[in-house]
Amino acid sequence: MFNLSNKTVKRLFIFVLIYLPLQYAVVGIVGLKSSEPWPAFVFPGFKSVYVYGDSYQLNDFVLAVEINDNRLMREFTPRQFFYEIPNSQLAGFVRTNLESAVDIRAFDSSTRKWFHERGNELLGTPARNIYYVHRRRHMTRIDGRLKTDSVKVVKRVRIAEVAD
Numbered sequence: 001m002f003n004l005s006n007k008t009v010k011r012l013f014i015f016v017l018i019y020l021p022l023q024y025a026v027v028g029i030v031g032l033k034s035s036e037p038w039p040a041f042v043f044p045g046f047k048s049v050y051v052y053g054d055s056y057q058l059n060d061f062v063l064a065v066e067i068n069d070n071r072l073m074r075e076f077t078p079r080q081f082f083y084e085i086p087n088s089q090l091a092g093f094v095r096t097n098l099e100s101a102v103d104i105r106a107f108d109s110s111t112r113k114w115f116h117e118r119g120n121e122l123l124g125t126p127a128r129n130i131y132y133v134h135r136r137r138h139m140t141r142i143d144g145r146l147k148t149d150s151v152k153v154v155k156r157v158r159i160a161e162v163a164d
Contacts, residue, residue, distance in 0.1 A: 056146065060135040061094060063159070065119040066128035075133075076122060098132045101157050112160040119160075128162040 004012075062075040078094045085093055097103060107115075119127025134155040139146045 054141045055149075056139045056141075058137045058139065059154075060133075060137055061098075062133050062135070064131040064133050064156075065123060066130070066162075067123060067125060068128065074123060081118060081122065098157075098159070099134075099155075101155075104132065104157050104159055107159070115160040116162075129158055130160040132157045132159055 061078055063078065063081045064073045064075050066072065067074055078090055079087065082090060082093065115130050116127050119130050132155070133153060136152045136154050138149045138151075140149050141147075
């Protein structure tokens with residue numbers, strides 16, 4: 001193993017003793033200006049839940065698949081749609097590949113075909129258009145229970161179109 005001298009161990013101890021409070025001070029300062037950076041940075045699977053007194057704001061991400069010509073939709077969570085991807089990697093995968101309309105437009109035909117095949121598999125019937133939808137839900141705590149006040153669609157991007 002490593003042969004550390006007493007002097008090296010003392011320096012390492014002093015460094016950690018100084019570094020940890022400075023690290024938490026930076027987190028505190030960032031937390032005053034916006035939300036705390038650690039959950040998204042260290043654990044990408046964490047979602048941001050913004051709390052305003054008794055009100056909450058949550059972000060929902062779904063893949064909406066059209067079932068037929070009447071535009072009937074069935075929604076799937078990213079966990080349902082991308083079931084092979086480990087939960088710890090799912091949020092980062094979605095953020096990297098689906099958050100930007102530019103990235104989605106860059107999908108080649110085989111990627112769009114894969115989305116249709118997955119939609120067909122999950123529906124058990126031919127999928128039509130497939131959309132990535134980002135919604136923001138506002139909720140209020142009433143009598144100890146959360147009640148949805150409103151839902152706003154932040155982004156809706158078509159991932160794959162049906163070939164007519």
